[in-house]
Amino acid sequence: MPTAQELVQKWDLFLAKIETRFAETLQQAEDASVELLQDSDYDYNKTMQAFTGMKRQIEDLIQKIDLTWDEKVRPRMEDAFESTEWVNESIKGGNLSSVLWDKLREFEVVLEGKLSQMYYEHVITIVDKDFRCSQCNAQLEIVKNLFRSQYVTCSYCDTVNTFKPETKYTHIGWGIVDNIVNLKFLEEKKALHKDLDQLKELVQSKKATPQDWENYKTAYTNFWEMYFKERIKYNSELKDRFAEDMQRKTDELNEFKQQTTF
Ligand SMILES: [Zn+2]
Structure with missing residues (x-):
């Protein structure tokens, strides 16, 4: 029968292998997705569908940690250890699994951002066609970062x-711009989440002061203002929704405050 020490070594090796395999699989998923987007003539939905399949494999890989622990490792360690110190080995597995879930979530934001950026840059070039007046054939200017039908008055x-863009172009109006901006402000969003976690801790221990709420509100408002302003750079139509978007975010924060303080 293997000793406790041998079992721990084997478990460490297994976890290290999962981590390596995880990193390799992410890289493969990214490469394959980028390639598919180009090969499919920028079919974004098709690319994301394929990624969903790859993601399932990555999820299976993470779940292998718990499965292997429950089925193979724990029963043997319980026999081999003289105390309940094997619990530490369970925590080790649990920690790795939670790190990998976080990394996968971040990877998704990064990948979707990259693919969306590629898509955006591609689509903005195909709209760069001659658009001419139906009456006098004069060349007309369309607004490039406006992803819907446009009415253009001929200056002659x-x-x-009426300029009717193709589907690929209108697709930009939803999702794509958000993905690009989500990637751009990934670190800022993480910082805001951290602020929120700190605030939640203070609330739970009943130590949150009005100033703590005020500080969070400032960080929160600054973030969303920056976020929505950036979106307008990619889709000029979103300018009309700026006030509404900010109001929605303010309402969300007020609702959250009410729920947590009462
Ligand atoms: Zn004309």
Whole structure:
């Protein structure tokens, strides 16, 4: 029968292998997704569907930690250890698993951001076509970062022309811009989450002061202001929604405050 020390060594080796395999699989998933987006002539949905399949494999890999622990490692360690010190080995596995889940979530934000950036840059070039007046054939200017039908008045003959973009282009209006901005402000968002966690701790221990709430509100408001302003750079139409977007965020924070303080 293997000794406790031998079992621990084997367990460490197993965890290290999972970690290596995890990193390799993420890299493969990224490479494959980038390639598929280009090969599919920028079919974003198809690419994300394929990624969902790859993601399932990565999730299985993380879940292997718990499964292996429960089925193979724990029963043997319980026999081999003289005390309950094997519990530390369970914590080790649990810690790695939680680190990998966090990394996977972050990886998704980064990958979707990268693919969306590629998609955006591609699509903005295909709209760069001749758009001419139906009446006098004069060349007309369309607003490039506006992802819907546009009505353009010809400056020569005053005819109102309708520009109808192709589906790929209108697709940018939803999702794509958010993904790009989410990636751009990934670190800032993490910092805001950290602030929130600290505030929640203070609330739980009943130590949160009005100043703590005020400080968080400032950080929160600054973040979302920066976020929504950045989105407008990619989609000019979002400018009309800025006030509404900010109000929604303020309401969310007020609701959260009410729920946590009463
Ligand atoms: Zn004209």
